Structures are given as C-alpha cells and as structure tokens.
Amino acid sequence: MIERRKTRQVVLGDDAHGYVRIGGDAPVSVQTMTAGYTWDIDACIAEINKLAAAGADIVRVAVPEKKDTEALKEIIPAVKVPIVADVHFHFQRALDAVEAGIHKIRLNPGNISDRKQVQEVIAACKSRNIPIRVGVNEGSIVERKDKQKRLKELGGVFSDNRHGHFLAIMITKLEEYLDIFYESDFYDIVISAKSTDPVLAIDAYTEISKRFDHPLHLGITHAGPRETAMIRSCVPLGHLLAAGIGDTIRLSYASDPVFEVEDGLEMLYCLNLRQRKGVDLIACPTCGRIQVDLFTLVQDVRRKLAEEIKLPIKVAVMGCIVNGPGEAEGADVAIFAGDRRGIIYVQGEKVANVPEEKILDSLLDECRKFEDRVNRGEAKLGEKKVDIIPPDPIGELGSGFDKIAAGDVEKPTSARLTDLTISKT
Numbered sequence: 001m002i003e004r005r006k007t008r009q010v011v012l013g014d015d016a017h018g019y020v021r022i023g024g025d026a027p028v029s030v031q032t033m034t035a036g037y038t039w040d041i042d043a044c045i046a047e048i049n050k051l052a053a054a055g056a057d058i059v060r061v062a063v064p065e066k067k068d069t070e071a072l073k074e075i076i077p078a079v080k081v082p083i084v085a086d087v088h089f090h091f092q093r094a095l096d097a098v099e100a101g102i103h104k105i106r107l108n109p110g111n112i113s114d115r116k117q118v119q120e121v122i123a124a125c126k127s128r129n130i131p132i133r134v135g136v137n138e139g140s141i142v143e144r145k146d147k148q149k150r151l152k153e154l155g156g157v158f159s160d161n162r163h164g165h166f167l168a169i170m171i172t173k174l175e176e177y178l179d180i181f182y183e184s185d186f187y188d189i190v191i192s193a194k195s196t197d198p199v200l201a202i203d204a205y206t207e208i209s210k211r212f213d214h215p216l217h218l219g220i221t222h223a224g225p226r227e228t229a230m231i232r233s234c235v236p237l238g239h240l241l242a243a244g245i246g247d248t249i250r251l252s253y254a255s256d257p258v259f260e261v262e263d264g265l266e267m268l269y270c271l272n273l274r275q276r277k278g279v280d281l282i283a284c285p286t287c288g289r290i291q292v293d294l295f296t297l298v299q300d301v302r303r304k305l306a307e308e309i310k311l312p313i314k315v316a317v318m319g320c321i322v323n324g325p326g327e328a329e330g331a332d333v334a335i336f337a338g339d340r341r342g343i344i345y346v347q348g349e350k351v352a353n354v355p356e357e358k359i360l361d362s363l364l365d366e367c368r369k370f371e372d373r374v375n376r377g378e379a380k381l382g383e384k385k386v387d388i389i390p391p392d393p394i395g396e397l398g399s400g401f402d403k404i405a406a407g408d409v410e411k412p413t414s415a416r417l418t419d420l421t422i423s424k425t
C-alpha cells in the first residue's frame with residue numbers, strides 16, 4: 001500500500017458536472033487538455049466529451065482570446081466534467097472564464113506576475129469557490145520582462161549547477177507568488193512544477209511537497225510523441241506517486257490526448273491508486289516457442305475487451321504452457337496457445353480447446369459469460385476455483401515435446417509479427 005502525503009483538499013465542479021476532489025483522501029485524478037481551438041465550440045464540446053468518455057476526470061482548455069472565453073458560455077453547459085481554463089498573459093481571460101462558469105483556473109507566475117492583476121483574479125475565484133492552480137513551469141519561470149533580472153537568472157541557468165539553479169528559481173518564485181494568495185486569505189490552491197527534465201521534475205515536486213501542504217498536479221511538460229513521452233512521463237510520475245507525492249496528474253503527449261488519459265489511468269491502476277475499470281490484460285512477450293500469431297491476437301483481444309467488458313476481469317494471453325500456467329495465476333480467464341490452437345481456462349477450469357482462428361471469439365465469449373456470472377453473483381473476481389493443470393502439450397495443444405525437440409515446430413510466418421505498431425485503433 002502506498003501511503004500518500006496528506007494535503008489540503010480542494011474541490012472543483014458543481015451538480016451538473018460532478019465534483020472532483022483533489023488532495024486529502026481523494027483518489028488521484030486524471031486530467032488532460034483539449035488539442036483543438038476552444039472558440040470552435042462544437043469541436044471543443046465533442047473533444048471534451050470524447051476525453052470524458054476515455055476516463056478524464058477534469059479537462060482543461062486554453063483561452064488565449066476573448067472569443068475563447070465567450071465560447072465557454074456555451075461549452076460548459078454542454079459537457080459533463082469540470083473544466084479548467086488555462087490562462088497565460090491576459091489576466092482578463094481569467095476573469096472572463098470565471099464569469100462564464102469555469103470550475104478552475106490555471107495561472108503561471110512566469111506569465112502573469114502583476115500583483116494587482118493576480119489579486120483581482122483571486123478575488124473573483126474566491127467569491128465563487130473556484131480553485132486556482134499555480135504552475136511554475138521550467139519553460140516560463142525565467143524572467144522575461146525585466147532585463148537585469150533576466151540576465152541574472154540566465155547566468156545561473158548557464159552555470160554548471162543548472163539543475164540546482166532551476167530548482168531554486170522555481171521554489172523561490174512559487175513562494176513569492178503564493179504570498180499574494182495567502183495575503184488574500186485564499187488557500188484553494190493546487191501547485192504544479194513541470195519540467196521536460198524528469199529528474200528536475202522529481203526533485204522539484206519532492207522539495208515542494210516538503211514545503212507546502214497544497215495538493216500537487218504532477219506532469220512532465222512537452223514530453224514529446226507518445227512512444228517516448230510515455231516513458232519520460234511515467235517513470236518520474238510513477239516514482240513520485242509511489243513515494244506518496246501527487247494528487248492529480250496530466251501526461252503531455254504530442255498526440256491525441258485520449259492516450260494521455262488511457263496511459264495515466266493505467267499508471268494509477270498499476271500503483272493501486274485507482275480502482276481499475278475494464279479488463280486487466282496480461283500477455284506473454286512471446287519467444288522461440290510461439291506457434292500462433294500472438295501479437296495480433298493480443299491487440300485484437302485488448303481492443304475487443306475494452307469495447308465490451310466493464311468489470312476488471314483479469315485476462316491472460318499466454319503463448320505456450322512452459323511458463324503460461326504459472327504466470328497466469330490469478331487470472332480469471334486465461335488462454336494458453338499451442339500449435340495453431342489454444343486452450344481456454346476460466347478460474348482454473350478448462351472450458352474450451354479451439355483452433356487459432358477461433359481463439360479470439362471463444363475468449364471473448366468466455367469473458368462475456370464470466371462477466372454475466374459475476375454480475376448475477378454466481379462468481380467472484382479473482383477467486384480461482386481450482387489450480388490450473390497445464391494442458392498436455394502432445395495431445396491437446398499439438399506441439400509435442402518430441403516435435404519441439406526435433407525442431408519440427410512450424411512458426412507463424414505472418415508479416416504482422418514484424419510489422420506491429422502500438423496503434424490503438
């Protein structure tokens with residue numbers, strides 16, 4: 001069990017959009033940001049709804065122009081999740097967003113630092129119980145307007161201790177900025193300290209978590225394309241979350257934000273920080289023993305199960321019986337492949353032995369039937385009835401030890417084995 005750091009809880013939302021609690025004993029929430037223009041009202045509503053359907057608890061939108069905050073008046077009533085306005089440079093956009101019924105504001109001390117302007121935004125949010133995220137991003141934290149100050153700060157950035165210097169600037173500016181909020185007796189604050197450098201982000205969030213009790217919004221900013229951004233984000237965020245630090249997360253991909261939501265949720269499921277929705281799929285990586293096109297099968301199984309199965313059924317797709325039974329321990333539904341066929345088990349009981357082309361349909365069918373039984377109270381998730389007895393490789397799976405020993409095992413030749421992508425479509 002991960003012991004989470006205690007933070008001062010903030011709440012955003014309303015009856016129409018639901019309430020999301022951040023910090024305290026609330027589950028770690030997942031947020032993302034629309035990639036399209038906010039002023040493009042119908043497209044923005046469609047994107048928010050798509051992200052909410054993927055599991056986003058909170059969706060942020062950019063409001064760089066007046067037409068964006070005007071659009072919020074139509075967008076907010078048309079969606080079902082709390083919406084955050086991302087405000088840069090123009091404090092007036094924050095005031096407009098509050099007027100439009102926004103649920104949370106994001107401000108950046110690097111971009112709006114005028115004390116009076118910040119106080120105006122705080123007063124507007126306070127009057128409506130709207131929380132504010134203070135984001136001290138590495139990319140915008142160095143002074144830009146005051147040339148003398150900028151030169152001094154850049155001197156440190158280009159020094160040998162770039163890492164320590166950035167940390168010092170981020171924390172100092174955060175402290176200075178938060179003072180404006182405290183002076184206004186405003187504490188509905190969430191803090192973020194994003195960087196593209198995962199190690200800097202770990203150190204920044206760790207230091208901030210020691211100094212402030214406000215909930216933390218974790219993220220690695222501008223992390224890159226999904227293929228690399230996933231690792232760049234999940235390594236540091238997973239490290240922080242496992243240490244109990246972090247109350248809400250956003251992965252930042254140069255890709256469809258639906259992936260940010262799916263991957264963020266998967267990370268939280270892996271750490272037992274959220275209760276899984278839908279199937280928990282494990283699969284073997286395959287090796288020289290494989291005799292079916294397992295990679296394709298796994299992708300098909302993953303896509304179909306995500307569409308159909310709502311319960312967190314644990315499903316194992318194993319390429320053979322060598323390690324399959326042991327590694328499928330605890331799976332509710334498991335398939336072990338052999339020579340162009342597969343044997344399916346449900347909670348330890350063998351239920352089918354089918355040729356390769358029928359594995360997908362049979363497995364889906366068994367998952368559906370199992371889900372129905374759980375829903376009727378006739379079965380329980382994770383409750384194995386009997387130990388899996390490995391199938392007979394000679395008779396049942398057709399890949400006899402003698403065939404394997406003689407090198408007589410036909411391998412799948414499908415081009416798809418060498419042409420796989422991680423596309424989710």
Ligand code: SF4
Nearest residue numbers: 284286287319320322
């Ligand atoms: S389950 Fe069998 S095919 Fe899959 S990796 Fe393990 S030994 Fe190889």
